[in-house]
Amino acid sequence: MTAVSRPQTMAEKILSQRGARPVYAGDLAVVEVDGVMVVDSIAQSFIERMERDLEAPPKFPERVSIVIDHVAPASTVSVAQAQKEAREYAARTGVRLFDVGRGICHQVLVEEGLARPGWIVLGSDSHSTTYGAVAAFGTGMGATDIALAAASGKTWLKVPESVKVTLHGELRPGVAAKDVALEMIRVLGADGATYQSIEIHAGDRFTRGERMTLANLCVEAGAKVGLVVPGGEILNLYEVPGWVYPDPGAAYVREIELDLSALAPRMSAPSEVDNVHNVADLRGLKVDQVFIGTCTNGRLDDLHAAADVLRGHRVAPGTRLLVIPASSEVMEQAMADGTLLTLQRAGAVLGTPGCGPCMGRHQGVLAPGEVCVSTSNRNFVGRMGDKDAQIYLASPAVAAATAVLGRIALPEDVGAA
Ligand SMILES: CC(C)[C@H](C(=O)O)[C@@H](O)C(=O)O
Numbered sequence: 098m099t100a101v102s103r104p105q106t107m108a109e110k111i112l113s114q115r116g117a118r119p120v121y122a123g124d125l126a127v128v129e130v131d132g133v134m135v136v137d138s139i140a141q142s143f144i145e146r147m148e149r150d151l152e153a154p155p156k157f158p159e160r161v162s163i164v165i166d167h168v169a170p171a172s173t174v175s176v177a178q179a180q181k182e183a184r185e186y187a188a189r190t191g192v193r194l195f196d197v198g199r200g201i202c203h204q205v206l207v208e209e210g211l212a213r214p215g216w217i218v219l220g221s222d223s224h225s226t227t228y229g230a231v232a233a234f235g236t237g238m239g240a241t242d243i244a245l246a247a248a249s250g251k252t253w254l255k256v257p258e259s260v261k262v263t264l265h266g267e268l269r270p271g272v273a274a275k276d277v278a279l280e281m282i283r284v285l286g287a288d289g290a291t292y293q294s295i296e297i298h299a300g301d302r303f304t305r306g307e308r309m310t311l312a313n314l315c316v317e318a319g320a321k322v323g324l325v326v327p328g329g330e331i332l333n334l335y336e337v338p339g340w341v342y343p344d345p346g347a348a349y350v351r352e353i354e355l356d357l358s359a360l361a362p363r364m365s366a367p368s369e370v371d372n373v374h375n376v377a378d379l380r381g382l383k384v385d386q387v388f389i390g391t392c393t394n395g396r397l398d399d400l401h402a403a404a405d406v407l408r409g410h411r412v413a414p415g416t417r418l419l420v421i422p423a424s425s426e427v428m429e430q431a432m433a434d435g436t437l438l439t440l441q442r443a444g445a446v447l448g449t450p451g452c453g454p455c456m457g458r459h460q461g462v463l464a465p466g467e468v469c470v471s472t473s474n475r476n477f478v479g480r481m482g483d484k485d486a487q488i489y490l491a492s493p494a495v496a497a498a499t500a501v502l503g504r505i506a507l508p509e510d511v512g513a514a
């Protein structure tokens with residue numbers, strides 16, 4: 098255990114523990130890396146860095162995972178070729194491969210136990226902050242940094258300053274972790290936490306999945322990492338080392354308090370994630386496509402919330418509902434408990450576990466002028482297809498209600514329909 102002289106934030110704690118000395122915001126830290134994650138879209142440049150530039154094998158192949166998730170199954174010959182090369186690389190180096198259909202990288206890493214409390218996990222994907230849900234220091238890096246970490250087992254980073262977000266009160270029925278996340282982003286602003294650690298004090302509230310939603314959105318405020326202080330379900334699922342917790346008296350650059358009991362269902366309107374409004378104020382806008390899925394909201398809890406609204410109803414004529422489970426495990430559970438049947442009967446189109454149309458590469462891209470309500474995390478111009486399409490971000494329950502009415506709606510509107 099590293100000796101510490103001043104109270105530390107969670108980010109400082111983890112980076113001190115996995116490095117050689119106590120570090121504080123602004124210091125440079127060289128740390129051991131417990132996991133390296135590479136997504137399909139980046140795999141070719143990662144392999145090139147490893148084999149052509151560094152001429153190095155992965156130092157700990159079992160710590161490296163390649164996940165084929167963003168455009169899976171492949172949509173074009175060049176995507177298919179890149180995925181083939183990724184499979185061949187995994188076979189010759191012994192790194193882990195999660196192939197088409199296993200699911201979205203972040204969901205898969207957490208399910209597989211490849212992100213754990215106190216670990217440092219680097220991903221070639223910005224939403225690697227999601228691992229903060231299980232108190233892992235998860236962050237996104239480019240192919241070169243990822244390759245250096247894979248080759249050496251280490252990385253270096255500047256220790257981020259921390260923003261403390263404290264949650265109070267309890268959510269009202271129909272309000273979800275997604276609404277908390279959107280509200281947090283509104284308060285912080287889309288680049289309000291650039292290169293900072295957002296440390297979320299949630300007490301025992303929220304399941305692991307809900308905590309993933311919170312940590313996932315942190316990068317949309319520009320954060321380097323989003324760490325949810327362990328509590329509740331996390332303590333049943335993991336052995337949490339005592340050194341992970343922030344010290345009383347740790348130094349924060351900013352402190353924010355959110356009263357959950359005052360929160361109503363929220364929605365990010367086009368075309369910035371921090372353009373957050375009450376759903377009630379956007380109600381009635383005609384919607385062409387609803388997408389329920391992604392690393393933000395494609396988990397079993399999310400599919401349950403959607404099915405609870407859709408049960409006994411049909412998707413409105415003229416509106417498409419796409420549901421894509423975040424992983425094969427989620428899909429299997431939703432199949433076993435009847436959730437997928439409920440969704441299918443309501444008129445949902447079910448897709449292969451993976452990213453789906455989240456970043457506009459396949460499986461449901463939008464035409465000019467179309468409006469989409471999505472449970473994802475990004476709504477910037479052109480994100481899901483044409484630049485003249487509009488994306489609203491919301492919780493699964495709001496997305497489901499919108500699908501039933503064909504217009505932006507609250508879950509309570511469906512009951513009355
Ligand atoms: C393809 C990948 C690099 C990208 C990311 O970094 O986030 C994607 O997952 C996204 O959500 O835009």
Ligand code: SF4
Nearest residue numbers: 224391392452455456
């Ligand atoms: S689901 Fe969307 S946000 Fe998440 S990793 Fe895939 S493309 Fe990125």
